Amino acid sequence: MHLIKADRLHQFVTAVFVSVGFPEHKAKLSADVLIEADLRGIQSHGVARLAGYLRLIDAGRLNPKASFTVHHSKPAIANANAGGGSGLVAAPMAMRIAIEKAELYGVGFCGVSNSNHFGIGAYHAMLAAKQHFIGFASTNASPLVAPFGGKERMLGTNPLAFAFPRKNHPPIVIDMATSAAANGKLEIAERAGKPIPKGWLLNKDGQDSEQPADLKAGGTLLPLGSFSSTGAHKGYALGALVDLLTGVLTGANWGPFVPPFVAFLQPTQAVGEGIGHMIGAIDPAAFQPIDSYFDRIEEWVDCFHNSSPIDADSPVLIPGDPEAALHAHHIETGIPIEPTVWAQLALLAAEHNIPL
Amino acid sequence: MHLIKADRLHQFVTAVFVSVGFPEHKAKLSADVLIEADLRGIQSHGVARLAGYLRLIDAGRLNPKASFTVHHSKPAIANANAGGGSGLVAAPMAMRIAIEKAELYGVGFCGVSNSNHFGIGAYHAMLAAKQHFIGFASTNASPLVAPFGGKERMLGTNPLAFAFPRKNHPPIVIDMATSAAANGKLEIAERAGKPIPKGWLLNKDGQDSEQPADLKAGGTLLPLGSFSSTGAHKGYALGALVDLLTGVLTGANWGPFVPPFVAFLQPTQAVGEGIGHMIGAIDPAAFQPIDSYFDRIEEWVDCFHNSSPIDADSPVLIPGDPEAALHAHHIETGIPIEPTVWAQLALLAAEHNIPL
Numbered sequence: 001m002h003l004i005k006a007d008r009l010h011q012f013v014t015a016v017f018v019s020v021g022f023p024e025h026k027a028k029l030s031a032d033v034l035i036e037a038d039l040r041g042i043q044s045h046g047v048a049r050l051a052g053y054l055r056l057i058d059a060g061r062l063n064p065k066a067s068f069t070v071h072h073s074k075p076a077i078a079n080a081n082a083g084g085g086s087g088l089v090a091a092p093m094a095m096r097i098a099i100e101k102a103e104l105y106g107v108g109f110c111g112v113s114n115s116n117h118f119g120i121g122a123y124h125a126m127l128a129a130k131q132h133f134i135g136f137a138s139t140n141a142s143p144l145v146a147p148f149g150g151k152e153r154m155l156g157t158n159p160l161a162f163a164f165p166r167k168n169h170p171p172i173v174i175d176m177a178t179s180a181a182a183n184g185k186l187e188i189a190e191r192a193g194k195p196i197p198k199g200w201l202l203n204k205d206g207q208d209s210e211q212p213a214d215l216k217a218g219g220t221l222l223p224l225g226s227f228s229s230t231g232a233h234k235g236y237a238l239g240a241l242v243d244l245l246t247g248v249l250t251g252a253n254w255g256p257f258v259p260p261f262v263a264f265l266q267p268t269q270a271v272g273e274g275i276g277h278m279i280g281a282i283d284p285a286a287f288q289p290i291d292s293y294f295d296r297i298e299e300w301v302d303c304f305h306n307s308s309p310i311d312a313d314s315p316v317l318i319p320g321d322p323e324a325a326l327h328a329h330h331i332e333t334g335i336p337i338e339p340t341v342w343a344q345l346a347l348l349a350a351e352h353n354i355p356l
Numbered sequence: 357m358h359l360i361k362a363d364r365l366h367q368f369v370t371a372v373f374v375s376v377g378f379p380e381h382k383a384k385l386s387a388d389v390l391i392e393a394d395l396r397g398i399q400s401h402g403v404a405r406l407a408g409y410l411r412l413i414d415a416g417r418l419n420p421k422a423s424f425t426v427h428h429s430k431p432a433i434a435n436a437n438a439g440g441g442s443g444l445v446a447a448p449m450a451m452r453i454a455i456e457k458a459e460l461y462g463v464g465f466c467g468v469s470n471s472n473h474f475g476i477g478a479y480h481a482m483l484a485a486k487q488h489f490i491g492f493a494s495t496n497a498s499p500l501v502a503p504f505g506g507k508e509r510m511l512g513t514n515p516l517a518f519a520f521p522r523k524n525h526p527p528i529v530i531d532m533a534t535s536a537a538a539n540g541k542l543e544i545a546e547r548a549g550k551p552i553p554k555g556w557l558l559n560k561d562g563q564d565s566e567q568p569a570d571l572k573a574g575g576t577l578l579p580l581g582s583f584s585s586t587g588a589h590k591g592y593a594l595g596a597l598v599d600l601l602t603g604v605l606t607g608a609n610w611g612p613f614v615p616p617f618v619a620f621l622q623p624t625q626a627v628g629e630g631i632g633h634m635i636g637a638i639d640p641a642a643f644q645p646i647d648s649y650f651d652r653i654e655e656w657v658d659c660f661h662n663s664s665p666i667d668a669d670s671p672v673l674i675p676g677d678p679e680a681a682l683h684a685h686h687i688e689t690g691i692p693i694e695p696t697v698w699a700q701l702a703l704l705a706a707e708h709n710i711p712l
Contacts, residue, residue: 073462073641073642073643074460074461074462074463074639074642075431075432075460075461075462076431076432076461076462076463077461077462077463077638077639077642077643079642079643079644104430104431105430105431105432105433105461106429106430106431106432106433106465107430107432107433107463107464107465108463109462109463109638111643134605147660147663147672148672148673149665149666149667149670149671149672149673150663150664150665150666150672151664151665151666152663152664154659154660154663154672162597164600172596172600174593174594174596174597176587176589176590176593176594177590180581180586180587181586181587197583197585197586199583199585199586200586202666206664206665206666224580224581224586224587224590224591225536225580225581225582225586226581226582226586226587227553227555229553229555230536230537230553230555230556230580230581230582230586231532231536231537231580231582233532233675234532234533234580235580236675237530237532237675238530238532240528240530240660240674240675241518241530243656244520244528244653244656247656248649248652248653248656249490249640249643249644249649250643251643251644254652254656255656255659255660256659256663271652271655272652282433282465283430283433284605285429286429286430286433286435287429287433287435287467287605287606287607288435288605288607293604293605296604296610296627296628297600297604299627300599300600300603300604300610300611303510303611303612304503304510304596304611307503307506307508307510307612308506308507308508308562309505309506309507309562310505310506310507310558310562311505314505315505316503316504316505316506316510317504317505318596319589319592319593319596
């Protein structure tokens, strides 16, 4: 493991994005999103993906100079076309619009079509929380997940992210794939030659599998809930919800037609433009005075932290606690980078003549 | 099983609600919500609960003559106090407000505090869909569910409901508890003397249990995801999300302090008023012309219906398909009522001198 300080890594990533054609402020913003993922311990969505974004640019599928056009049809709703640009840039721009609307109307949403992978939803939702709004961010993604009762890849891992602001603490942050397990967890098991838990995967014939390699052989990820008896139809419904909001509603591709992140796979039939996001902000002060909201949410947090754990050594956490703790730790110690990812970064450094 | 036509049952339920003090239009509305549940096959939330609502009135915890006061602090947000009245009435009133706001601003939310059980969320969400809005309805509920890693009852089964309008078909309807299984399923297993699947229940010591009686003995329901390996932290996050939106934000009670539905259990410490709902509406025509939305959602539905099922005899469904089919069937045949529920209704008929 290499350890690198967040600000050092940020400079590097920004310079790489600038060197491939992003304007400086968009390069910085993109670096922000990736490094926040690494700081929060979501290595699958951090700088490990940098090379992947660049390959999409090389393949002509991601335009670093894309313009972002916004259509305001109703006061509290906008729908934007990201022009084939990066989701790392489009989602924060959409959140700025959602927040402006929430300031005026109490709530605002901005849909985005014709975009690409937006990194971690938590980053975008937390942008709202920094300004004392409740943030929402969601995206569809290339198909890997079977619908309940099905064996075809019809939905992405379609995450839902929410951030609830607190006064003197990091926000409560929910950021969850609507599948039982993330693809990255299967990749880790496959590299380690280990079986995976029941409830993550079906093989290509729709049978339960504990062999991670079955995914690449045409299998599908299971929705949250995993089994019929434990509510897999609910995880399917959540994945469908995300696809309807981010794909069908915005004008992006949806379901099995969402373009893949990996550049060597070609998009299939187009039923819209690019991938889609839905970004929203709600003003908690529209419901009660903001200080009352802050008092109530602290009471809520304390109450859950103080509830009885199963294991006395593992207190009950609130969503976002583990990631906030990792963030604080990584700011202090530096961000750990896996050897294979470090080698990728070193290659990019050499290729673009940027010191790492 | 007794079979009774929906309109006949509606007359009866309306008359009962009138006889205990509801104004006629609120009695009708309440009957609408309960009978829609039975029509959709959600017997746990239909007329089986009628006697329960009446007991809450007898106990002085539900006021049939409550007034509903609305505070409009921001153009697209309202927060209402249901005055200790019925959620069956308050939620549709909140939805009317949310829709009015969505007509003007593209999106509207109305929070509700000081309310009671609102029946099925699907009813309220579908009110929006009937007017071509996307509907959202959520409520907190008395605590039964453990947080991830905990063994205390900290959250209700906290449902999320969404309805997406379609042009010539019933809407896509999602209505799901954020627990792995609903309480009603445990009750059915307990009456039948059968064990329950792994992943539904912890006993009072926080150990996995397959004995439904362990719930009443101080156990807890598991969140959607059930196990650590299959994402129980995600179901916990969804239950927390609902509690934050419907309880903390609106001014209602939250978490372990949400008053119980059953009248013989007293509410514990108050941290707010009654139970809370969050009701919302979004105008799909704010994102694209409504006809384009309708075309796209039909393509989406067809695509999912035509995807490969695991079992060739069980095609892939979209959320709400089974309930819409049951609704059509029950309109035709009548609503089947379990003998114990029929006996309850007969008792109410005698007590209030209303023909059943």
